[in-house]
Amino acid sequence: MSIDILISEVGPRDGLQSVRSIMPLEAKKAWIAAEAAAGVTEIEVGSFVPAKILPQLADTAEVVAFARTIPGLTVAALVPNLKGAEAAVAAGAHKITLPLSASEAHSLKNLRRTHAQVLEEVRGIVSLIEGLPADRRPRFEGGLSTAFGCTLEGDVPADKVVQLAGQLMAAGCDEVGLSDTTGYANPAQVKGLVRRVRAEVGEHALSGLHLHNTRGLGLANVMAGLEVGITTFDSSLGGLGGCPFAPGASGNIVTEDLVFMLEAMGLRTGIDLPRLIEVRRILAEALPGEALYGFTPEAGLPLGFVPATREANFA
Amino acid sequence: MSIDILISEVGPRDGLQSVRSIMPLEAKKAWIAAEAAAGVTEIEVGSFVPAKILPQLADTAEVVAFARTIPGLTVAALVPNLKGAEAAVAAGAHKITLPLSASEAHSLKNLRRTHAQVLEEVRGIVSLIEGLPADRRPRFEGGLSTAFGCTLEGDVPADKVVQLAGQLMAAGCDEVGLSDTTGYANPAQVKGLVRRVRAEVGEHALSGLHLHNTRGLGLANVMAGLEVGITTFDSSLGGLGGCPFAPGASGNIVTEDLVFMLEAMGLRTGIDLPRLIEVRRILAEALPGEALYGFTPEAGLPLGFVPATREANFA
Numbered sequence: 169m170s171i172d173i174l175i176s177e178v179g180p181r182d183g184l185q186s187v188r189s190i191m192p193l194e195a196k197k198a199w200i201a202a203e204a205a206a207g208v209t210e211i212e213v214g215s216f217v218p219a220k221i222l223p224q225l226a227d228t229a230e231v232v233a234f235a236r237t238i239p240g241l242t243v244a245a246l247v248p249n250l251k252g253a254e255a256a257v258a259a260g261a262h263k264i265t266l267p268l269s270a271s272e273a274h275s276l277k278n279l280r281r282t283h284a285q286v287l288e289e290v291r292g293i294v295s296l297i298e299g300l301p302a303d304r305r306p307r308f309e310g311g312l313s314t315a316f317g318c319t320l321e322g323d324v325p326a327d328k329v330v331q332l333a334g335q336l337m338a339a340g341c342d343e344v345g346l347s348d349t350t351g352y353a354n355p356a357q358v359k360g361l362v363r364r365v366r367a368e369v370g371e372h373a374l375s376g377l378h379l380h381n382t383r384g385l386g387l388a389n390v391m392a393g394l395e396v397g398i399t400t401f402d403s404s405l406g407g408l409g410g411c412p413f414a415p416g417a418s419g420n421i422v423t424e425d426l427v428f429m430l431e432a433m434g435l436r437t438g439i440d441l442p443r444l445i446e447v448r449r450i451l452a453e454a455l456p457g458e459a460l461y462g463f464t465p466e467a468g469l470p471l472g473f474v475p476a477t478r479e480a481n482f483a
Numbered sequence: 484m485s486i487d488i489l490i491s492e493v494g495p496r497d498g499l500q501s502v503r504s505i506m507p508l509e510a511k512k513a514w515i516a517a518e519a520a521a522g523v524t525e526i527e528v529g530s531f532v533p534a535k536i537l538p539q540l541a542d543t544a545e546v547v548a549f550a551r552t553i554p555g556l557t558v559a560a561l562v563p564n565l566k567g568a569e570a571a572v573a574a575g576a577h578k579i580t581l582p583l584s585a586s587e588a589h590s591l592k593n594l595r596r597t598h599a600q601v602l603e604e605v606r607g608i609v610s611l612i613e614g615l616p617a618d619r620r621p622r623f624e625g626g627l628s629t630a631f632g633c634t635l636e637g638d639v640p641a642d643k644v645v646q647l648a649g650q651l652m653a654a655g656c657d658e659v660g661l662s663d664t665t666g667y668a669n670p671a672q673v674k675g676l677v678r679r680v681r682a683e684v685g686e687h688a689l690s691g692l693h694l695h696n697t698r699g700l701g702l703a704n705v706m707a708g709l710e711v712g713i714t715t716f717d718s719s720l721g722g723l724g725g726c727p728f729a730p731g732a733s734g735n736i737v738t739e740d741l742v743f744m745l746e747a748m749g750l751r752t753g754i755d756l757p758r759l760i761e762v763r764r765i766l767a768e769a770l771p772g773e774a775l776y777g778f779t780p781e782a783g784l785p786l787g788f789v790p791a792t793r794e795a796n797f798a
Contacts, residue, residue, distance in 0.1 A: 322787030352785040354747035355706050383785075384740040384778030385747075388702040391670050395710070425699040432669035432700075463699030470667040470698075472637030 171438040172476070173430050174400040175423060176210040176376065177203055179451075180231065181246055182420055183408030184224045185215060187458050193227045195454035197234050200241075202447040203405065207439035208423075210242040211235060212265070212402070216252035232259040246311075248279055250292040257296065257306060265309040265345070266290060268336060270329045271318035274349075278313070283332065287339050294340030310336030311345045311378065315361065317352030326361055333365045333374070343373050345402075348389065351382020351419075355392035362396045376400035379421050381407065381461075386421035387429055394435075401426060405444070406451050407461030422462040424448075431475040441475060486753040487791070488745050489525060489715040490738060491691065492518055494766075495546065496527040496561055497735055498723030499539045502773050508542045510769035512549050515556075517762045518720065522754040523738075525557040526550065527580070527717070531567035547574040561626075563594050565607040572611065572621060580624040580660070581605060583651060585644045586633035589664075593628070598647065602654050609655030625651030626660045626693065630676065632667030641676055648680045648689070658688050660717075663704065666697020666734075670707035677711045691715035694736050696722065696776075701736035702744055709750075716741060720759070721766050722776030737777040739763075746790040756790060 180200060184191055191199075200211055213235045214228030228245060235243040244263040247253045256264045268286045269275035275283060290310060297305050314321075315329045333344045346361060358377070365374050377393045379386050379401065390401055404420035427439050445465045452460060495515060499506055506514075515526055528550045529543030543560060550558040559578040562568045571579045583601045584590035590598060605625060612620050629636075630644045648659045661676060673692070681689050692708045694701050694716065705716055719735035742754050760780045767775060 317785055319786055322785070350785070351782060354744055356748040382778060382782045383743055384737065385702055385744050387700055388706040388744060391703040391706045422699065428698055429669055429700050429703060433671040463697060467666060467697045470632055470637070470665070471634055 170436070171209075172399070172435040173394075173437055174210060174376075175208060175426060175430075175437050175439065176212060176244065176400060176402045177208050177405060177423055178212040178378070178402045178420060179404035179406070179408045179423070181212040181215050181225065182402075183404040183406075185222050186409030186419055187224070187455060189455045189457060190224050191454050193230060195450060196227070196231050199405075199447065199450045199454070200231070200235050201238060202450055203444065204238045204241045206443040206447060207437070208444070209240060209438060210244060210263075212244040212246065215246035215248070216255040216259075217246075217248050229255060229259040232256070232261050236260050236262075247293070249281075249289045250296065253293040253296055257300065257304070260304075261306050263307040263309065264293075265311045266293065267311045267313045267347070268332060269313045269318075269349075270324045270332055271314040271321040273320040274314045274318050277320065283335075287335055290336060290339040290341065298340075308340075308342050309345055309376075310339075310341040310343070311347055312336070313347040313349040315346040316348045316357055317350055319350050326364055329361060330364050330368045334368045337369045337373055343375065344369060345376040345378055345400075346374070347378035348380050349378075351380040351385075353379065353389050354385060355388050358389045358392040359396050362393065362398060371397070374398075376402065378402040380419055381421045382419070387425060390421065390426060390429065406448050406465075408451060408455075408458065422464075424462045425464045428464040428469070432470075432473070434476045436476045441469065485751070486524075487714070487750040488709075488752055489691075490523060490741060490745075490752050490754065491525040491527060491559065491715060491717045492523050492720060492738055493527040493693070493717045493735060494719035494721070494723045494738070496530050496540065497717075498719040498721075500530060500537050501724030501734055502539070502770060504770045504772055505539050506769050508545060510765060511542070511546050514720075514762065514765045514769070515546070515550050516553060517765055518759065519553045519556045521758040521762060522752070523759070524555060524753060525559060525578075527559040527561065530561035530563070531570040531574075532561075532563050544570060544574040547571070547576050551575050551577075562608070564596075564604045565611065568608040568611055572615065572619070575619075576621050578622040578624065579608075580626045581608065582626045582628045582662070583647060584628045584633075584664075585639045585647055586629040586636040588635040589629045589633050592635065602650055605651060605654040605656065613655075623655075623657050624660055624691075625654075625656040625658070626662055627651070628662040628664040630661040631663045631672055632665055634665050641679055644676060645679050645683045649683045652684045652688055658690065659684060660691040660693055660715075661689070662693035663695050664693075666695040666700075668694065668704050669700060670703050673704045673707040674711050677708065677713060686712070689713075691717065693717040695734055696736045697734070702740060705736065705741060705744065721763050721780075723766060723770075723773065737779075739777045740779045743779040743784070747785075747788070749791045751791045756784065
């Protein structure tokens, strides 16, 4: 079945890195398999960072190896540097993303590297990938984090984001993405920044947004992205990774609500929503102390709801 | 100061009618006065329905009388029928809204009247208003509830909504509004229905949307409304009226998050957001058992946040 919008589930990476509990490997496998069975075709399953920094993701290589056995699934992983990329390639990830923080203060805190140093890592990763046989080459995305503002620097100039996007592509990335790491983005800003970055790197080099729902604007920002032609959105099942001290203040946008919105709008995601909602049970059981977010799972689907997929099947 | 978007606070009516607690009159007064002081210029302060049906709103006449003493505030009230309109006029409401449910099944359950019977009440109210001296005539809105779907009927045909909008204007309403009573609306539907209703009744006869956040799409639907020129949005402080059995499942869209989104987009609301957020304290104290919603109050404003109002003041 063809789809209109690609949803990239990032819960096993972005969600799990933000909660204190460590999810057992078997539960991660069950989660990923169940989401894939519900129709999710891309999952960021982990991050190749030192286990002492993120013990929640220490088993990423095993998770990648498992996820690769699921037919049709694009297995994505985050890498902080060349060493991480080598591990990701060895594990067999189909896609790798290196985060470059548009705020240099954030880059220094997050990766302990300046922009110039991160771009040097990018070039190293490109060399690594170019040396691989074609069937083992992962797609390589430069993820511009804090692209819409930073908790350390405040406003992040759009000029800086545009410049870094150009530098990532010049360094050899296949594509760039924009991340609202801090939940600062608003719909007008999303439209404006997507247009400006696309003018710099070309339409096809920017297809994805990674949005958070920190201030409740997540789906409004998706709506803004749709208006300017974005076709890939990251999201997290149950909004996993929300702050336990701020009720309702989820981190990533909630996959269930995102799928509901898109399907209700007639945009095919390929995802079976009731089946997706059932996957929450795996999270609830494996992470008993963690809050799960999402409005649609609580409210239920509207009476007589017809997903876009079904209409497409009838067409 | 001129504004770009009018926010109509409906918490004292739609919020309070949905919670079991009865807010004391003095707290209602403090709430309304504090919101007006924060820059809110229109508040729906109650509903003229029998006290045995909604004891929470039994003091609406006194609330209207108090709210009228606040300079510059438009005092709105809901009326279910001619009798309610007579009480609203006697109390001195500046604006009255009569809900006409696009779903006839819902209309029968909510007002115990068919569409034809509600339109008859509308004509009676128009006669009442036309007989008043000009300075005592309230603005009269026909509010099309369940315009985006109904928990009893499911899908509500757009043709029916368009037809009823035309009938409300023909019966003498000054304007119509569209209400997503059930939280069924999606952004594509909002755009489409607003365009169709405006094609029927004229652009100026439809300026407002009343949206709920039941499935998390509230602000995305606002974004869709903005795209097609809507300039008035109803919302409720603290999302008051959310279902206590569904965490996070708020009823009305949250005024604080709405103001944050609009101001961040550069759209002036005239509302001082930090001051608005402080008003939550009045709700928390007066309704100790009730949940308050909202992401922005929990997360706080972004570092270096500049509201649209301030830019306008500097201009």
